[in-house]
Amino acid sequence: MSKGSTPVTKNEIVDVIIEDLTHEGAGVAKIDGYALFIPKALPGEQAKVKVIKTNKGYGFARLLEVTKRSEDRVDAPxxxxxxxxGGCQLQHLSYEGQLKQKQKQVRDVLERIGKITDVFIHPTLGMNDPWRYRNKAQVPFADREGGLIAGFYKERSHEIIDMDSCLIQHEENDKIVQAVREVASKLGIKGYNEERHQGTLRHVVARYGVNTGQLMVVLVTRSRELPNKKELIEAIQEKVPHVTSIVQNINTKRTNVIFGDETIVLAGEEYIYDTIGDVKFAISARSFYQVNPEQTKVLYDQALKYAGLTGAETVIDAYCGIGTISLFLAQQAKHVYGVEIVPEAISDAKRNAELNHMDNVDFAVGEAEKVIPWWYAQGIRADVIVVDPPRKGCDEALLDTILKMKPKRVVYVSCNPATLARDLRILEDGGYKTVEVQPVDMFPHTNHCEAVARIELL
Structure with missing residues (x-):
């Protein structure tokens, strides 16, 4: 192969052996060391594929035929x-196969990125019934050939795939989305046209309190004006009588971001409520709240176990959000301090602490890497620090702060194994040891994998 060339060319049909899955759920095959990424192909399979794009170091191909199938392949998702x-990537892989693949994903990135090879990676904790688990649906609306459509985006595009039902959404979310579509269509309310920035209804967001039965519908509109508002509200209430809250969120910007800055309660309550274990939470239209409550309990129980609390510890929750993990920890800690950069989340966290009559928690707005040293200067000494960062992982300054404070234990709740591996390497270089990691399947049938790591000071 000459320098700069590739072993395959566009439109070439080749036979390959699938060696692995990418973090996006595509199969990986190698030809003379050159990687081909093939959606819907599974490890261990032999397949005939058509090359559709080549880059310098890797290419993409379309699956034409599986000539030797994986035992884990599901023929009819x-x-x-x-x-x-584009909502699910792995329905063609058996659920048992998904759990094994997610464990492997965590192990692989810890070894490759973190150079951590001597840590025990537990089998992934999955669901007994991995369907209908999502308590929140965010569904874009649009007009097509005169009719209102609602669905999810086609993978890597902004083309809406019209749908009546989603098998990973709770049935109550499906009901409310279809009710809004039917009512809005009859009332002539137009869906949003992203290219022209016209139309009224951009998204419908449905939130369901699985353990309370409370239901919120958020109508995200392009402008404050909502045609036939009174009739719309009454018709939604008639079709879904148990709806607790109907809210309008106004997003006037040309943006892919779902929510705008202004939210108006149209009917019912501003909040719905749900519980995780014994802790109750108030959920507003824009509150961050885990979308799989059953597995959230599994995840938080694991974090609590790894924290090793006896009732005498001071704990810092470095990315506390609306206080979900903080309040879980407060059940067994002497005191918990939570910090979060989003002011609205801290308002929710304080409200949730009051809701649960917990007075051993304090919440502060700000960057963790600035607030935690200030707490330290005030004489606060953390026995345990818990981090649950966004996908980009922990801020480097926060990791430096942890290494200076030297808590006995760090519990790392991760939604991105790659940044988990990177951050664990930094902590290990600073005098900590990763003892064990527990993957948890929060999003069955998707490529996303969460994990909890127990880290001890040497």
């Missing part, structure tokens, strides 16, 4: 639009 919709 239950969702009729699985091949079009």
């Amino acid at each position: 239950p969702c009729p639009i699985f091949d079009q919709c």
Whole structure:
């Protein structure tokens, strides 16, 4: 192969052996060391593929035929639009196969990125019934050939795949989305046109309190004006009588971001409530709240176990959000301090602490890497620090702060194994040891994997 060339060319049909899955759920094959990424192909399979794009170091191919199939392949994924919709990536892989793959994903990145090879990676904790688990649906609306459509985006596009039902959404979310579509269509309310920045209804967000039965519907509109507002509200209440809250969120910007800055309660309450274990939470239209409550309990129980609390410890929760983990920890800690950069989240966290009559928690707005040293200067000494950062991982300054404070234990709750591996390497170089990691499947049938790591000071 000459310098700068590739071993395959566009439109070439080749036979390959699938060696692995990417973090996006595509199969990986190698030809003379050159990686081909093939959606819907599974490890261990032999396949005939057509090359559709080549870059310098890797290419993409389309699966034409599986000539030797994986034992974990599901021939007929239950969702009729699985091949079009970008919401799920792994319905063609058995659930047992998904759990094994997610454990492997965590192990691989810890070894490759973190150079951590001597840590025990537990089998992934999955669900007994990995369907209908999401308590929140965010569904874009649009007009097509005169009719209102609602669905999820096609993978890597902004083309909406019209749908009536989503098998990973709770049935109550499906009901409310379809009710809004039917009512809005009858009332002539237009869906949003992203290219022209026209139309009224951008998204419908449905939130369901799985343990309380409370239901919120958020109508995200392009402008404050909502045609036939009174009739719309009454018709939604008639179709879904148990709806607790109907809210309008106004997003006037040309943006892919779902929510705007202004939210108005149209009917019912500003909040709905739900519980995780014994802790109750108030959820507003824009509150961050885990979308799989059953597995959230599993995840938080694991974090609590790794924290090793006896009732005498001071704990810092470095990315506390609306206080979900903080309040879980406060059940067994002497005192918990939570910090979060989003002011609205801290307001929610304080409200949730009051809701649960917990007076051994304090919350502060700010950057963790600035607030925690200030706490330290005030004489606060953390026995345990818990971090649950966004996908980009922990801020470097926060990791430096942890290394200076030297808590006995760090519990790292991760939604991105790659940044988990990077951050664990920094902590290990600073005098900590990663003892064990527990993957948790929060999002069955997707490529996302969460994990909890127990880290001890040497």
